[in-house]
Amino acid sequence: MSAPLLSVRGLRTVFPTRRGPLAAADGVDFDIAAGEALGVVGESGSGKSVTFLSVLGLIRPPGRVEAGEILFGGRDLRRMPAPELRALRGRMLALAMQDALSALNPSLTIGTQIVETLRAHGIPGDPRAEAVRLLGRVGIPDAARRLGDYPHQFSGGMRQRAMIAISLAARPRLLVADEPTTALDVTIRAQVLYLLDELRVEDGLAVAMITHDLAVVAERCERVMVMYAGQVAETGPTAEVIARPRHPYTRGLMESLPRLDQPDRPLHPIPGQVPDLAAVDAGCRFRNRCALAVAACAAPVPLRDVGAERLSRCIRAEEVS
Amino acid sequence: MSASLADAAPLSPTALALRRFLRNGTALVAAAVVVLAALLAVFAPWIAPQDPTDADLFRRLCAPAWAAADTAAGYWLGCDSLGRDILSRLIHGARVSLSVAAMVVCIAAVIGTLAGLAAGYFGGWVDALISRLVDTLLGFPYLVFAIGLMAMMGPGLHNIVLALVLKEWIFTCRVVRGETLAAREQDYVEAARALGCSPGHIMLREILPNVLSPVLVVATFRMAYVIIMEASLSFLGLGVQPPTPSWGSMVSDGREFLVDAWWVSTLPGLCILALVLSINLASQGLRDAFDPRLHQSS
Numbered sequence: 001m002s003a004p005l006l007s008v009r010g011l012r013t014v015f016p017t018r019r020g021p022l023a024a025a026d027g028v029d030f031d032i033a034a035g036e037a038l039g040v041v042g043e044s045g046s047g048k049s050v051t052f053l054s055v056l057g058l059i060r061p062p063g064r065v066e067a068g069e070i071l072f073g074g075r076d077l078r079r080m081p082a083p084e085l086r087a088l089r090g091r092m093l094a095l096a097m098q099d100a101l102s103a104l105n106p107s108l109t110i111g112t113q114i115v116e117t118l119r120a121h122g123i124p125g126d127p128r129a130e131a132v133r134l135l136g137r138v139g140i141p142d143a144a145r146r147l148g149d150y151p152h153q154f155s156g157g158m159r160q161r162a163m164i165a166i167s168l169a170a171r172p173r174l175l176v177a178d179e180p181t182t183a184l185d186v187t188i189r190a191q192v193l194y195l196l197d198e199l200r201v202e203d204g205l206a207v208a209m210i211t212h213d214l215a216v217v218a219e220r221c222e223r224v225m226v227m228y229a230g231q232v233a234e235t236g237p238t239a240e241v242i243a244r245p246r247h248p249y250t251r252g253l254m255e256s257l258p259r260l261d262q263p264d265r266p267l268h269p270i271p272g273q274v275p276d277l278a279a280v281d282a283g284c285r286f287r288n289r290c291a292l293a294v295a296a297c298a299a300p301v302p303l304r305d306v307g308a309e310r311l312s313r314c315i316r317a318e319e320v321s
Numbered sequence: 322m323s324a325s326l327a328d329a330a331p332l333s334p335t336a337l338a339l340r341r342f343l344r345n346g347t348a349l350v351a352a353a354v355v356v357l358a359a360l361l362a363v364f365a366p367w368i369a370p371q372d373p374t375d376a377d378l379f380r381r382l383c384a385p386a387w388a389a390a391d392t393a394a395g396y397w398l399g400c401d402s403l404g405r406d407i408l409s410r411l412i413h414g415a416r417v418s419l420s421v422a423a424m425v426v427c428i429a430a431v432i433g434t435l436a437g438l439a440a441g442y443f444g445g446w447v448d449a450l451i452s453r454l455v456d457t458l459l460g461f462p463y464l465v466f467a468i469g470l471m472a473m474m475g476p477g478l479h480n481i482v483l484a485l486v487l488k489e490w491i492f493t494c495r496v497v498r499g500e501t502l503a504a505r506e507q508d509y510v511e512a513a514r515a516l517g518c519s520p521g522h523i524m525l526r527e528i529l530p531n532v533l534s535p536v537l538v539v540a541t542f543r544m545a546y547v548i549i550m551e552a553s554l555s556f557l558g559l560g561v562q563p564p565t566p567s568w569g570s571m572v573s574d575g576r577e578f579l580v581d582a583w584w585v586s587t588l589p590g591l592c593i594l595a596l597v598l599s600i601n602l603a604s605q606g607l608r609d610a611f612d613p614r615l616h617q618s619s
Contacts, residue, residue, distance in 0.1 A: 056515055090517035097515075102508040107530035116526060117516050166516070 004031035011068035039217030042227035100159035104151035111147030157188030236310030348606020354599035371406035380404035410566035433493025441501025541604030
C-alpha cells in the first residue's frame, strides 16, 4: 500500500465531566488510502464519531484533542493554524451527516447552499452550472429546476443525496460519512451506497463509513475498523474479519446479528454494558463482558499484528475463532 | 401530504407565513390602518388641508365642524390655542411619530441583531460583555433613561432617535441571542463548519435567515412602544420642538383647555391610541403567522 491519505496515530480526545476527564477516543490508530472505503463499526458511544470529528477539528470546547498525530497528505492537522484547517475542511475533508433534514439549512434553497459552498472555497467557473452538475451527479432528476427548492420539498433520499452533493461540492479527497444510511429505507440506502462506490472508483475519493450496520460494511468496504469504548478493537480486511474475528467483541457483534441464511441460529447478545469511560483502567476494556477473559487481561493490551494485515487488541486473539 | 407538497410551487417559509397573515382578518384591518397612517405621513404636505403652522388668534380653540355651528369653515377638527388647524397638525404629526418609530426600530434591529448574533455564536467573553451591557441597560427605567439622555443632549429629532436606539437595541439583542444559541447547536451549522465556512459566513448566511422572523415580530411590537415613548418625550417638552407638530406635544398643549376645548388634547390622544393599537394587533398577526406553533387556535 502506498502512503495513506490519512494516518492517525495515538489520537486521544477528552471531554471534561463532573467525574473527571472522559477520553471518548483513547489511543486510536488507523490509516485510510485514497480511493479506499473504511468501515467503522461499533455500538453507540464507542468513539466512532468523536474520532472523525477530531480528525476534522470539529470537537467543540470544552472537549479537546489531547494527544496524537493526524497526518493528512503528510501534514499534521493538529499543528495547522485554524484558518488553514478551515480552508482544508470541505476542500479536502468533508463530512456527510446522518440526518440530512437537520443538516440542511431550512431557510435556504438547495441551490443556494451548494453555490455558497462553492464560493466559500473559491471554486472557479459558473457556480450555478456546477451546482446543477453536482445534483445531477448524485442522481437528482431535473436538477436545474430543483435548485430553487427548499430542503422540506425534497424526499428523504433526495435530501441525503443533496447533502452528499453539498459535501462533495469542493471535491474533497476524503468523505467522512457518519451513518449515511441509518435513516433511510433499504432501496434508497442502496442508491446512496452505489453513489459513494461510484465516486470512490471514479474520483479516487476515500470514504470513512461510520455505521452500526455490519451488512453495509460487509458489502461496501474492503477494510473495517471495529471500535469499542474509545479504542480500536480490531482492524483488517472486511471478509477476513467477518469470517474469522480476532477480537471477542467482533465475534460478539457477529453473533448478535440475525442472519437470513441461518434463520434458526440463536442470537447471542453480548452480556453486560459498555464500561463507564470516566472510570476505565489501563487493562482491556472488554474484559468484564468477555468469555475469554483471564487475569492477564487487567494489564495494558496494545493493538498488535495478528497476521494478514490484521490488528487486534486482544491477548488471546488467536483463540477467538 | 408529501405529494401535495411536491406539487406546490416552491414557497419559502417567509412566503408561507405571509399567506397565513393574509388569512387573519383582524391583523389585516390593523395593518391597513398602519399603512394608511404611513401614507398620510409620507404625503402630509399634499393631503393636509391647511398649513399646520399657520396661527390665527381669531380661530383660537374653535370647535370641530360637527360640534358647533359658528366654527371656522375648512377647519374640520377645530383649532388649537393658537388657532392652528388640528387636522393638518395631526397629519403632519404622523410624520414625526412614524419616522421616529421607523428609524429607531430599524437602527435598533440592525444593532441588536448583530450584537445578539455575536453574543450567541461566539459565547465566552463576547457574550459576557454584551449580556452584561444588556442587563445594565435593562436596569434603567425606560422613560427615566430617555429623559436623562434628552436632558443631556438637548431636544430634537435626531437626539430622540439616538436616545431611544441606545435602549431599544437590547430587546432585539436578547431575542436574537437566544435564537442563535439554539441555532448554533443545529446540525446545519455543524455541517457548515465541516464545509470550512468562516464564522462570519455561518452567522450571516446560515444562522441569520433562521432568526429573522422573530426579529421582525419584535421590531413591530417595539414600534408601538417607541411611538408612545416619542409621544411621552414630546409631551414633556423634550421631543421635537415647536412649531413642528407632534402628537405628544399636541396632547400637552391642550391639557389646560380640557374643560372648554376637549378636542385639542383628545384628538391627538385618539390618534396615538389608534396607531399603537393597530400596530400591536398587526404584529400579533405577524407573530402568529411566523410561529405556527402558536397558531393552533385558528
